[in-house]
Amino acid sequence: MRAATFFDGEGWRDGIIDLVDGRMLLREESPARDLPHLDGVIVGGFTDHHVHLQLVDRTLLHGSALGRVVDLGANPTVIAAYADAARFVSVAGAPSLNERQDAAPRPHNQQHDTAPRSLSERSETKRPHPVAVEFAGAFLTPVGGYPSDRDWAPExxxxxxxxxxxxxxxxxxxxxxxxxxxxxxSNADAGPVFTDDLFRAIVDTASARGLPVVAHAQGSGEAQRAARLGATRLAHAPFTERLDDDEIAAQAASVAWISTLSIHDADSAERVTAVDNVRRFHASGGAVLYGTDMGNGPTPVGLNPDELAALRDAGITDTALLRALAPQDPRDAASTLLRLPGTDADPTLARPLTSADLKA
Known part of the structure; x- marks a missing residue:
């Protein structure tokens, strides 16, 4: 048992971490004065708000600093099976008896065997990765719109x-x-986009099902249009053009931006524009969410140091950077627990907490 400082999603709190039935559990409680304090601090597993799991070897997520990912474009049958496979992993790390044993169909032209394995196969390999998976399912696009003509788009x-x-x-x-x-x-640079009326119809239908709309807005004026028509998140920080201050203020009041700054080459005009937009959006109180577009090129399967560096370039540091990473609540028994050297530490230094940490 150790006293511990932990991040609850907004700020730092005191608690106690203990090993219970083979699992490390954190509870918010004032520790006794004589209880040894764990070196460093505790955070929950981080969130990547923009990934494409059909385009990567998702098993590489196991042991990473990510505790949750949001897939923004996949075959809904396949990605639902991925989400179920992660959901039914018990918090102790072994598959539960109720875990689905049926394998999902293998994605078209997929290089890796990404279908969930049978229970016996999982037992042999100890466990699949425990990263929680949320998803949008398939892109909704106009006839002939992006990404219908892209070779990388799975069937x-x-x-x-x-x-x-x-x-x-x-x-x-x-x-x-x-x-x-x-x-x-809504990518006007790559083909047709929805009319205003049809875009609004999608937003209204999604809203009736309790689902927010995330827009891939690219092309002149598309970021402003998507926000005006009811999208609540942009899948990419705007990079086509520099938004003026009034446009930034309007965006900050109505939508959240998923960063994806590292998809642009370091010295490219697109990255310079995106970082500048994010800097002013954040300064205006806009919500910036860490996201990498994992699968878009040779991106790391895990925390992306280049994305974190770009967010810092945009003025998002320290606690604001942790909030952008949206860590899981470490008090939740199902959360991944990470250990950082200190409250102002680089998130890339986070590593999974182990029982050995309680003995040090």
Missing amino acids: GSFREIAASAAADSAVAEMADAGASCIKVA
Whole structure:
């Protein structure tokens, strides 16, 4: 048992961490004065708000500093199976008796064997990764819109929508699969985009199912249009153009931005524009969420140091950076527990807490 300082998502708190039935559990409680204090601080597993698990070897997430990911574009049947496979891992780290044993269909042209394994296979390999998976399901896009013409888009990962009836059907399909949000493609640089009326229809249908809309907004004016039409998150910090201060203020009051700054080359005009937009958006009180577009090129499967460095360049540091990483609540028994050297430490120094830490 050790006294511990932990991050609850907003600030630092005091608590006690103990080993109970083979699991480390944290509870918020004032420790006795003579209780030894754990060196460093405790945070929950971080969140990557923009990933594409069908494009990476998701098993590499095991043991990373990520405790949760949000997939923003995948075959809904496949990604729902991934989410179930993670959900049914017991907090002790072994598959529960109720875990699904049926394997998901293998993604089209996927290089890695990413289908969930049978219970016996999982037992042989100890456990699958325990990272929680939330998802949007398929991209909703106009006929011929992005990413329908992209070779990297897995089979079944987009739905081409021509009218409101098709939009209603697609939203219902994603909701029934277990989606936590709806992804709308609004990329005017790569093809057609929805009319205002059809975009609003998707937002209204999603809202009726309790699902926010995340928009891939790219092209002149698309970020402003997506926000005006009811999207509550942008899948990428705007990089097509520099938003003026009034546009920044309006965005800060209505939407959250998922960063994805590191998808742009370090010295590119797109990155310079995106970092500048994020700096002013954050200064205006806008909510910036850590996200990497994992799977877009050779991105790390885990915490991305380049993304963190870009966020710091945009003035998001210390506690604000931790909030952007949206760590799980470490008081939740199902959360990944991470140990950091200190409250102002670089998040890349976070590592999973082990029972040996309580003995040091």
